[in-house]
Amino acid sequence: MHVTAYFALLAAMIICLAGAVAALFALWRNDYGRLGMIEKGHLLATAGVVLASAILTVALWQRDFSFVYVAEYTDTLLPLFYALTAFWAGQAGSLLFWMLTLALFGVFFAVSPAYRSLSASTRHAYWLFFLVVEAFFLLLLTGPSNPFLEAVPPVPEGRGLNPLLRNPGMIFHPPLLFMGYAGFAIPACLALAAWLTGERASFAAAARNTAILSWIFLSSGIILGGWWSYMELGWGGYWAWDPVENASLIPWLVSTAFIHTAIVERRTKALAKTNVALAVVTFVSCILGTYLVRSGVVESLHAFGEGGVAGPLLLFMLFALVVLAAVLLAGAPFFADRVKPLTGLMSVPGFLVILAWLMLALSVVVFLGTLWPVFSKLWSANPVGLDAGFYNRVCLPLFALVTALVAFCPLMSWSEGVRDKAGLGLTVGAFVGGGAILYGLGIHLPVALFAGAASIAAMTTVAYVFIRQRHARSLAGALGAYIVHLGLALVTLGIAFSGPYQLNQEAVLTPGKTMEIGGFKLTFKDLEFEENKAMAISRAVIDVTRDGKPVGVLTPERRVYTGFEQPFAEVSTIPSLGDEVYATLVNATEKKAASLKISVNPLINWIWIGGTLMCIAPFASLRRLRGKGE
Numbered sequence: 314m315h316v317t318a319y320f321a322l323l324a325a326m327i328i329c330l331a332g333a334v335a336a337l338f339a340l341w342r343n344d345y346g347r348l349g350m351i352e353k354g355h356l357l358a359t360a361g362v363v364l365a366s367a368i369l370t371v372a373l374w375q376r377d378f379s380f381v382y383v384a385e386y387t388d389t390l391l392p393l394f395y396a397l398t399a400f401w402a403g404q405a406g407s408l409l410f411w412m413l414t415l416a417l418f419g420v421f422f423a424v425s426p427a428y429r430s431l432s433a434s435t436r437h438a439y440w441l442f443f444l445v446v447e448a449f450f451l452l453l454l455t456g457p458s459n460p461f462l463e464a465v466p467p468v469p470e471g472r473g474l475n476p477l478l479r480n481p482g483m484i485f486h487p488p489l490l491f492m493g494y495a496g497f498a499i500p501a502c503l504a505l506a507a508w509l510t511g512e513r514a515s516f517a518a519a520a521r522n523t524a525i526l527s528w529i530f531l532s533s534g535i536i537l538g539g540w541w542s543y544m545e546l547g548w549g550g551y552w553a554w555d556p557v558e559n560a561s562l563i564p565w566l567v568s569t570a571f572i573h574t575a576i577v578e579r580r581t582k583a584l585a586k587t588n589v590a591l592a593v594v595t596f597v598s599c600i601l602g603t604y605l606v607r608s609g610v611v612e613s614l615h616a617f618g619e620g621g622v623a624g625p626l627l628l629f630m631l632f633a634l635v636v637l638a639a640v641l642l643a644g645a646p647f648f649a650d651r652v653k654p655l656t657g658l659m660s661v662p663g664f665l666v667i668l669a670w671l672m673l674a675l676s677v678v679v680f681l682g683t684l685w686p687v688f689s690k691l692w693s694a695n696p697v698g699l700d701a702g703f704y705n706r707v708c709l710p711l712f713a714l715v716t717a718l719v720a721f722c723p724l725m726s727w728s729e730g731v732r733d734k735a736g737l738g739l740t741v742g743a744f745v746g747g748g749a750i751l752y753g754l755g756i757h758l759p760v761a762l763f764a765g766a767a768s769i770a771a772m773t774t775v776a777y778v779f780i781r782q783r784h785a786r787s788l789a790g791a792l793g794a795y796i797v798h799l800g801l802a803l804v805t806l807g808i809a810f811s812g813p814y815q816l817n818q819e820a821v822l823t824p825g826k827t828m829e830i831g832g833f834k835l836t837f838k839d840l841e842f843e844e845n846k847a848m849a850i851s852r853a854v855i856d857v858t859r860d861g862k863p864v865g866v867l868t869p870e871r872r873v874y875t876g877f878e879q880p881f882a883e884v885s886t887i888p889s890l891g892d893e894v895y896a897t898l899v900n901a902t903e904k905k906a907a908s909l910k911i912s913v914n915p916l917i918n919w920i921w922i923g924g925t926l927m928c929i930a931p932f933a934s935l936r937r938l939r940g941k942g943e
Contacts, residue, residue: 315380318368318461325361325416326451328354329444336441340510345433351440352423358447359416366413369406369460373399379467382406382460388473390847390875395479401487402478404607404622405460410488411603412450414495418523419443422499427519431503431512438506442636446498449629457621476874476881482541486534490561493531494599497568499523501596501633504589505640511647517575517588522935524572524592529931531565536924543917544884550812551920554704556611559683560602566676568595570669577662580727582653584666586641591669593637598676600630610687611698660729664722671715678707705812713764716805719798720744720770723778736777743773756810764809771802789933796930803923807916816913819899823906831913833894834858835867840905849873851901853909857887857894869898869909893917 332354339345369382373396378384386399386406401407422428428436454460500520507516538558543551552558571591578584605611608623656662681688682699689696720740726732747769748762756762775795778785785791818830822837829835836856843850855867865887873880887894893914900908 314368314372314377315461315463318365319455319459321361321365321368322451322461323455325358325365326448326455328358328361329448329451332358333441333444333448336437336444339437340434340441343434345437348433348436348440351437351444355416355419355423355440355444355447358444358451359420362409362413362416362451365461366400366409369400369409370397373397376471377467378469378471379464380460381462381464384464384468384471386471386474388471388876391471391474391479394484395474398478398483398487399474401491402474402483403460405454405458407487407491408450408453408458408603408607408622409460411491411495412447412454414488414492415447415450415498418496418499419447422523425522427522430514431507431519432510432514434510435503435506435512438509439502442502442505443498446502449625453622453625457625473874473876476872476877477545479874480541480545482537482544486537486541489530489534489537490602493527493529493534493561493568494564494602496523496527496530497564497592497596497599500527500571500592504592505636508586508589508644508648509640511644515579515585516592517578520592521575521579524568524575525931525934528565528568528572529928531561531568532924533928535561535565536921536928539924540921544886545882551917554682554699554701556683556698557606559679560605563676563679563683564595564598564602566672566679567591567598570672570676571595573665573672574669577655577665581656581662582651583655583662585648585652586645589641590637593633597630597633600626600633601680604630605683611683656727657729659725659731661722661725661727664718664725668715668718668722671711671718675708675711678711679704682707709760709764709808712805712808713760713767716764716771716802717744717767719801720767720774723774723795723798733781736774736781739777740770740774744770747773756814758813761809761813764805768802768806768809771798771805775799775802790936793930793933796933797927800923800926800928800930803919803926805923807918807920807923810915811917811920814915817910818912819908819910821906821908823904828909828911830911831892832859833864833892833913835894835896835911837907837909840901840907847875851898853896853898853901853907855896855909864894867894867896869896871898871901888918890918891915 332351335347335351335354339347369380371377372380372383373387374393376383376387376389376396382403382405383399386402387396391399399406401410428439431439500516500523503516503520506512507514507519538561539551542553542558571588574584574591575588578588604623604626608626610623655666658664658667682704686696686698721737724731724733724736724740731737744766748766751762751765756765775798778795785795816831818828820828822828824837824839827834827836834857836858838854838856841852841854843852849872851871853867853869855869857864857867867885867887869885870883871880872883882897882899885896895912895914897910898907899910
């Protein structure tokens, strides 16, 4: 099976290269009669990738340790669903999943009305770029990152999955990120194709659904990753600005900028060239995220490390940027008479452009901060990374400004000026009044106060437009957008207060002893011990009360997994929409003394609620194209 899977990938790569060459010749000769052959070739290549993926899945299921990859990430004690998630636990498997998702996105797009609405020349150009992208990933999988290496002789037992990855988040977080990354290949290839051929239909319209779906997947992956980090102590709360976390945030920021400037193009025909550049840069930033996690260029708690793919990924990013510059130059004459001027900044397009610039500025800050240890090697023998304080000082004010823009943008006109003065007055009142109330409640940190006021203003605006404007309720696209903005406001509210106003306290307790934090009284009841084949567990049992009334029971655990000497913590929480109590068992002794770390996190759950809204609402914005363009 090792050979079958490998040659399936090799054949898929050859087919993709042949299809790209065929598309290039068709464009060169203006002969578009072989489109069907190219499309069938892509289906055949996809079948090869699906076959290889199925073989790896079966090998993981059966714990076939003749596969080196299976032996490295599973063992016989691992539950089946974690064994299957090992598909994307390692570098080779995750790249195969990346490729599988990319191929399936290509298949679904090829049968969509958006694809059929394009001219034959644009479709050929699209396949030229898309098949080259696929061939590159297949080159990695058949070269430096082969998931089908055979262990000779087979090992009797695997190493097992890293205990940090044994979490429900592992089932969804990585694949959602890869689906987001892969999906953005289609807008990028479409943008290059449409600009190269002078396509009359808007590529932004054709790529709209794919871009939104990819954004949903990427957003969902990030939110779930934050929740996973929050529940796995040692990963730094819900967001530690770890390079791996930053790697997925950069394409999210750039793609958010692209989605908003694409709205301007679809409505006003402006920013056409900007959107081509942003679509490609979004995809390049996805490759950058892949590179940061797999290159070993920056240290991280959960990076894959260097595995021979860093150089090819870096070269591919440079190649893509060169292609972008060349295509923008080559296609400029087609669009010389089509470019429309942008309206003033005091308008919806103006606000969307400002929002896009803020998103891009954030992405640059995160990029520079993530690679700071690499840059600082130029002048320092002991380069160090930037801590979370740097990111918080720079990024939180910019996020607060984004929320403020979201609050006021719906009240502006598409041409120039304010469209709804009554709504503007209400939103300004909500901003000022909300800020005053928060100040009176003791929120005095300037950034938290501004972010909280902006969140209240944004929620007020959404409620106002839902009540006053019929299209906000009846048009699916508008409904989805406004709910996303509502979710953003809730996320901002949670971020503004859960970090700066978090309370922390550590204590060593024995049964019967108590501690107090943030108005909660915690009574340590007992320390339980449990052992099975897979792990040994120490579990603290803590009763929590507030004002004499029971609130709940905390049961943080400390686990030592078979085959791993290092203990791992499993946190325990008492969920709340206000102050959430969060407990970690740092250490435990046989004499039942427990070292505990207790936190009180205000409004933390509004991050997950708002994030969930942001991930679900965009589905309402998906719509079917009618004929040519939109």
